[in-house]
Amino acid sequence: MFKVLVSDPISDLGIQQLHDAADIQVDKNTGLSEDELVAIIGDYDALLVRSQTKVTERIMQAGTKLKVIGRAGVGVDNINLEAATHRGIVVINAPDGNTIATCELTFAMMMAVARQIPQAYKKTVSAEWDRKSFVGVELRNKVLGVIGMGRIGSEVAKRAKVFGMEVFGYDPFLTEERAEKLGVKLGTVNEIAAAADFITVHTPLTNETRNILDRPQFELMKKGVRIINCARGGIINEQALVEAIDKGIVAGAAFDVFVEEPPAADHPFLNNPKIIVTPHLGASTVEAQENVAIDVSEEVLHILRNEPFKNAVNMPPVPPVVLNKLQPYFNLGEKLGRFVGQMADGPVSEISINYAGELMDVDTNPLTRYVVKGVLTNHLGHEVNLVNAMHQAKQRDLNVTVQKSSATGSFTNLVTVTLKSKSEERTLAGTLLAGYGERIVRVGQYPVDISPEGTLLLISHNDKPGIIGRVGTLLGSNDVNIASMQVGRKDIGGSAIMILTIDKEASKDVLDQLAKLPEIQNVRELTL
Numbered sequence: 001m002f003k004v005l006v007s008d009p010i011s012d013l014g015i016q017q018l019h020d021a022a023d024i025q026v027d028k029n030t031g032l033s034e035d036e037l038v039a040i041i042g043d044y045d046a047l048l049v050r051s052q053t054k055v056t057e058r059i060m061q062a063g064t065k066l067k068v069i070g071r072a073g074v075g076v077d078n079i080n081l082e083a084a085t086h087r088g089i090v091v092i093n094a095p096d097g098n099t100i101a102t103c104e105l106t107f108a109m110m111m112a113v114a115r116q117i118p119q120a121y122k123k124t125v126s127a128e129w130d131r132k133s134f135v136g137v138e139l140r141n142k143v144l145g146v147i148g149m150g151r152i153g154s155e156v157a158k159r160a161k162v163f164g165m166e167v168f169g170y171d172p173f174l175t176e177e178r179a180e181k182l183g184v185k186l187g188t189v190n191e192i193a194a195a196a197d198f199i200t201v202h203t204p205l206t207n208e209t210r211n212i213l214d215r216p217q218f219e220l221m222k223k224g225v226r227i228i229n230c231a232r233g234g235i236i237n238e239q240a241l242v243e244a245i246d247k248g249i250v251a252g253a254a255f256d257v258f259v260e261e262p263p264a265a266d267h268p269f270l271n272n273p274k275i276i277v278t279p280h281l282g283a284s285t286v287e288a289q290e291n292v293a294i295d296v297s298e299e300v301l302h303i304l305r306n307e308p309f310k311n312a313v314n315m316p317p318v319p320p321v322v323l324n325k326l327q328p329y330f331n332l333g334e335k336l337g338r339f340v341g342q343m344a345d346g347p348v349s350e351i352s353i354n355y356a357g358e359l360m361d362v363d364t365n366p367l368t369r370y371v372v373k374g375v376l377t378n379h380l381g382h383e384v385n386l387v388n389a390m391h392q393a394k395q396r397d398l399n400v401t402v403q404k405s406s407a408t409g410s411f412t413n414l415v416t417v418t419l420k421s422k423s424e425e426r427t428l429a430g431t432l433l434a435g436y437g438e439r440i441v442r443v444g445q446y447p448v449d450i451s452p453e454g455t456l457l458l459i460s461h462n463d464k465p466g467i468i469g470r471v472g473t474l475l476g477s478n479d480v481n482i483a484s485m486q487v488g489r490k491d492i493g494g495s496a497i498m499i500l501t502i503d504k505e506a507s508k509d510v511l512d513q514l515a516k517l518p519e520i521q522n523v524r525e526l527t528l
């Protein structure tokens with residue numbers, strides 16, 4: 001039974017599939033402090049949040065069973081991603097479900113600021129009939145600057161076109177073709193600042209976007225410009241905005257988000273008649289909340305049940321075409337890593353991987369994660385997973401290098417993994433054989449043909465008559481059954497290896513007895 005903690009108000013209808021799942025127990029406990037969360041999180045396999053819960057390193061440290069943190073929404077700035085990656089906790093979000101809700105709020109804010117609806121409402125309900133103070137501006141024929149042309153920014157741009165606005169967009173990933181398709185002119189932040197009558201931001205908050213609109217940009221702006229932020233507090237410098245209003249540059253602003261949420265009672269936005277504010281309502285529609293909760297619940301179920309999931313925030317996405325080509329190799333990659341990892345004696349400084357044949361022209365990065373995970377599993381057990389494998393390698397100064405080549409011998413594909421340490425190199429090669437699945441085809445310098453399954457004995461010996469019989473007799477007399485056996489040698493009478501698949505693990509005592517047999521150099525038991 002997996003336990004899921006929902007620590008922010010998330011749509012019950014959206015998480016119904018979690019309630020319905022026989023292997024899931026859902027507890028809803030919202031509004032908890034960090035200390036309160038730390039006290040209970042140790043019981044849970046998954047944590048579901050929106051933007052209120054700050055998922056700190058302390059919480060993750062206490063969440064020893066945590067496998068996944070699900071964010072029912074887009075922004076994950078309330079989750080310490082580095083700490084999650086370090087601990088191998090998958091962080092997923094639900095990026096698509098609230099796009100329209102936030103886009104529509106942005107539009108509502110733009111119109112509200114153009115016509116001063118909240119200010120007019122306030123006077124009217126206090127029985128003041130003031131028509132003079134609220135002469136607004138139209139959107140038609142105005143220039144809208146959109147900084148951040150992702151999901152929400154693009155939807156805002158589309159709607160602005162219908163309102164007869166001219167749209168300038170800035171986004172490092174906005175291509176000319178896409179801009180043209182959307183009817184958007186490309187511009188830099190400063191060009192947008194100088195040209196726009198309305199500016200709206202739709203980026204995440206990053207080191208680059210923090211204060212992307214600051215004093216120098218406000219100085220460039222046309223008098224009467226209106227500013228909207230329904231993305232993240234801090235993208236626009238709050239103090240600089242207030243100054244620009246005081247200077248008569250900015251005619252009005254609409255903010256749904258703040259550097260600190262909720263803003264302090266003396267926050268300069270709260271009593272400024274030119275600034276309208278809402279309490280982070282972008283995603284707060286019935287539809288969006290259901291959508292994001294459904295999306296995040298599905299993914300959480302997949303992750304808990306060890307099923308393939310789409311994209312994690314702390315793992316690079318794998319495009320479907322790449323996934324289709326690579327998926328059959330994942331098991332081989334991990335098994336090769338586990339096998340070669342158990343062959344190494346000293347501390348390893350490099351994992352060198354060569355992908356050959358069919359794998360030459362594929363983005364093999366996702367497969368590399370499996371290999372590295374396999375190598376590290378021997379030492380780190382469940383602490384390593386696909387999320388943190390590369391991170392764990394880096395932390396241990398373990399260099400991962402990848403080469404591609406066309407040389408596969410007689411195979412159509414070949415994955416060769418070499419572990420290098422100061423004193424030795426261990427190499428293993430495997431292939432995916434049509435109709436036979438994964439095979440290990442080379443151990444060190446010896447050609448072999450082994451299915452990478454179960455428990456194996458890897459025995460280095462001198463190629464002398466009678467040695468195989470002695471090994472068989474010793475194992476048999478200790479009740480260890482041999483399921484299959486392979487011998488690899490380069491030259492008759494030279495050094496050789498024997499690889500046995502055994503039905504149960506051999507005891508330390510049996511391994512010691514094997515090592516003492518004449519002509520045997522080394523005995524290793526491997527578990528795959």
Ligand SMILES: NC(=O)C1=CN([C@@H]2O[C@H](COP(=O)(O)OP(=O)(O)OC[C@H]3O[C@@H](n4cnc5c(N)ncnc54)[C@H](O)[C@@H]3O)[C@@H](O)[C@H]2O)C=CC1
Nearest residue numbers: 074075148149150151152171202203204208230231282283
């Ligand atoms: N107010 C609210 O309740 C909500 C706020 N949001 C916030 O809205 C923002 C946008 O969300 P989406 O459109 O779904 O995200 P998205 O990821 O689809 O779009 C963000 C865009 O920003 C661009 N970007 C990144 N750095 C940039 C830079 N330095 N300059 C210009 N563009 C840059 C990216 O290339 C991307 O295209 C996020 O911060 C999200 O957290 C989202 C939903 C609800």
Ligand SMILES: O=C(O)C(=O)COP(=O)(O)O
Nearest residue numbers: 050051052073074075283
């Ligand atoms: O999805 C986002 O990025 C949001 O900002 C929405 O936040 P919320 O889920 O409403 O707390």
